[in-house]
Amino acid sequence: NAGVTQTPKFQVLKTGQSMTLQCAQDMNHEYMSWYRQDPGMGLRLIHYSVGAGITDQGEVPNGYNVSRSTTEDFPLRLLSAAPSQTSVYFCASSLQRNNSPLHFGNGTRLTVT
Amino acid sequence: AQSVTQPDIHITVSEGASLELRCNYSYGATPYLFWYVQSPGQGLQLLLKYFSGDTLVQGIKGFEAEFKRSQSSFNLRKPSVHWSDAAEYFCAVGASSGYSTLTFGKGTMLLVSP
Secondary structure (H helix, E strand, C coil), X not given: CCCEEXXXXXXXXXXXXXXXXXXXXXXXXXXXXEEEEECCCEEEEEEEEEECCEEEECCCCCCEEECCCCCCECCEEECCCCHHHCEEEEEEEXXXXXXXXXXXXXXXXXXXX | CCEEECCCCEEEXXXXXXXXXXXXXXXXXXXXXXXXXXXXXXXXXXXXXXXXXXXXXXXXXXXXXXXXXXXCEEEEEECCCCHHHXXXXXXXXXXXXXXXXXXXXXXXXXXXXX
């Protein structure tokens, strides 16, 4: 089982560049989300989706866009990267049942110079 | 607003010794509580969760946690630590309405000494 797959694993961007972090899951999960992890900050929710065509903002959405055209994919777009977006990004997914665990990808380490 | 406090940033435990990682939460209703573990370069893996019922919950890898409503705590325990348990541990609290409400603590890094 592939689970939650994130690409790329590492990325270096210059300030102002754009890029898309990819996330795909093969578990037919309705719920998908993006977190960023910064030292001493834990994980903070950026955006989430409860199904295809439905997205909403989390705690730290500014500077990021998402879309959910299929159940499997939930890309995260940085339109104009800033050094403050240097972080490790995690995608996670789950069934919508409350007792279903959240499955995480292995992360994308992004550096913006 | 809900919040999670993990008071210990780092903890060092000798291999074979017992472990307790502390977690305190703030939440207005009955919370959903979770412990996750993150090995270096990896995503988070669920260790255990509490939704309702028995306040002592068993998880994977020999971990357990006890929900104490009166103390707003959900401490993680293991009777005998193995070197492979060295990792970062996150406590999280959420609402019954779904994972979009999940709030993570800042994590506790566990170091295991020989």
